[in-house]
Every structure is written in C-alpha cells, then in structure tokens.
Amino acid sequence: MENSKKAYKNPIRAAIASLLIGMVMRILHWPFSKGIIFISFAAILILYALRFFKKEEKKSVDLIKMALVLFWTTNGLLTILDFTYTLFFQIGTAFTFIAWFAMEGTSYFMSKEGDAKNSITEIIWNFVMVIGVLTLICGGLMHLLNWEYSIPTLTLGLTIVTSYILRDIFTAPKKNKDDINNEELYS
Template sequence: MENSKKAFRNPIRAAIATLLMGVVMRILHWPFSEGIIFISFAAILILYGLRFLKKEEKKTVDLIKMALVLFWTTNGLLTILDFTHTLFFQIGTAFTFIAWFAMEGTSYFMSKEDGVKNSTTEIIWNFVMVIGVITLICGGLMKLLTWDYAIPTLTLGLTIVTSYILKDIFTAPNNNEDDINNEELYS
C-alpha cells in the first residue's frame, strides 16, 4: 500500500509530533507535559487501531506493526500513570520492533512503486531522520550517564525528528491519477 493512501496518516503523524513535543516539555520540566504525552499516546493507539481495522488485507507485517504500537503506547500510558510493572510491555515493544525491522526495516521509508526512484530531497530528508534518531539515542545515553550537554543533544534530536514529521504532514503529496479518489478512505 502506498504511503499516500494510508488512512489516518496525517492525524497519526500529528499525534507523534505532539508526543515528541511533550517529551521535550517533560525534559525541560514544563507544566502539562505529562498530560500532553498521555493524550498523544492515547491518540496514537486509537488512530492506529482504527487504521488497522480499516485495512482490508492484513499481512503478517501489519499484525506485527499493530502489536508494536499496542505494546509501545500501553507502556507509555502506564509509565505516565506511574504503573511500576511495565517490563512486559517494554519487552513486547523490543521484540515486535526487532520483528518489524527484520521484515520491513528501512525499506519502509523508501518508495514502494516499481521503477520509481526516490528524489534527492527524499533521500536527504531520510538521512536527516536517521541523524535525528541517532542524536536522540546519543542524548538519551548521555542523560543516563549524566554527561554534560545531554539535554541539548536530546532536544536537538527531538527537534530534528519532529521537523521531519511536520514536514511530511504539511508538504503536499504528488497527486497521481490513482490518488484522486482516495479509494481506501471512501470505500
């Protein structure tokens, strides 16, 4: 299924961007951050669940992605609620992420159409996303080790990833003849 035909694509991305902004707010100890994170996790779970139910043909990778979202969002919701026994959900998230990465991995970000190559701009933006994720991981490790500049590194990584998501939300997709009717959204 092409990225442009996925149901609830922009609302899910907006919820993820809001989640990342809530995480930045929590790192900076701003008020209402936990509420924003909680609502974002709940929105992601509900929207992705509706998207999954709307799919006519459910492949194994679709089931794995749904399980990944379920484990990840449930862990996030329970962590915000200070539930202490979230290890099961963390392990479930790890295993489903590994399974998803093994089955789909980085090809998720590349063009799925035969014979169509990604533009230089898309490749650069995907590279920026990878840099953002690496910066996030480094910032998280630096925070765990209580190193200097951990919070600026985390904030930079979150800003890069959030800008990537917002760019996808607000850029107009290329209209192909197949996309005009939005068959998945109206069937």
C-alpha cells in the first residue's frame, strides 16, 4: 500500500497528536491529562488494528508493526491505569521496534526508486521534526537530571512534534504527474 493511500492515516495521526497533547498536559499537571492519554492510546490501538485487518496482503513487516503497536499501546494503557507489571510490554515494544527497524527502518521514508523526491519545504519540515525530537530527548534528560528549564524544553519539543503531525494531517496531498483530472469523462 502506498504511503498516501493508507487506510485510517489521518485518524491515526490525529490520535497521535492528541496523545502528545495529553503528554504535555500531564507534564504541566493539568486536569484530564490521563483521560486524554488513555483515549488516545485506545484510539491508536483500535484504528491501527482496523487498518491492519483491512489490508489485503500482509507481509511479515506488517505483522511486526502490528505487534509493535499492540505492545506500545497496551503498555501505555496499563501505565495510565497504574498497573505495576508493564515490563513485559516494554520489552515487547523494544524487541518489535528493533525488528521493525532492522526490516524496514529508514527505507520507510524513502521513495520506491530509492531517491529522495522531497521539495525544499518538505526537507525543512523534516528538519523541524528532527529538531523537535532532539528537543524532546534533551528535555527528558534534563528532567531526569532535575535541571532548570526541563519542563519548557519538553513542552517545546512536544509542541514542535505535534505541530508537525497536525501540519501533515491538514495539508492537501500533492498531485502526482500520473494523476489525470477527470480524463475518463472526456474520452
């Protein structure tokens, strides 16, 4: 299935964006953050499972991605419910992520021909995403070390990543050269 034609792509991205917003709310100790995180994890699990079962041809990498989502979301749901024995799901998430990265990894972001067909705008947005992820990592490390400005750094990183996801949801898909506008009507 081509990246632009994946089932439930935008609802899954919206659930991930709401998960990130819930995490920012939890860091800032705002009310209802646990509920938003719980609903987001549940929505990601349900939507991805529907997407998986809708797929006609399932490859081994698809099974690994489904297992990754299952372990990750189950761990998140049980953590929100203060379940103490989530180590199994954390280990499952780690192993399935390593397996996915070994099988698909960075090739997931490349075109089928192997060339990068990104415009300058896409390259800048991808750079912004990398900066957001690095800011998240730095903020998390700063928070672990009890340094000042860890919460604003985490919030900035989550805001950047969330804005990247929301921009991706709400932008119109690019037309390919192969797209022909209503040609069959004029034949």
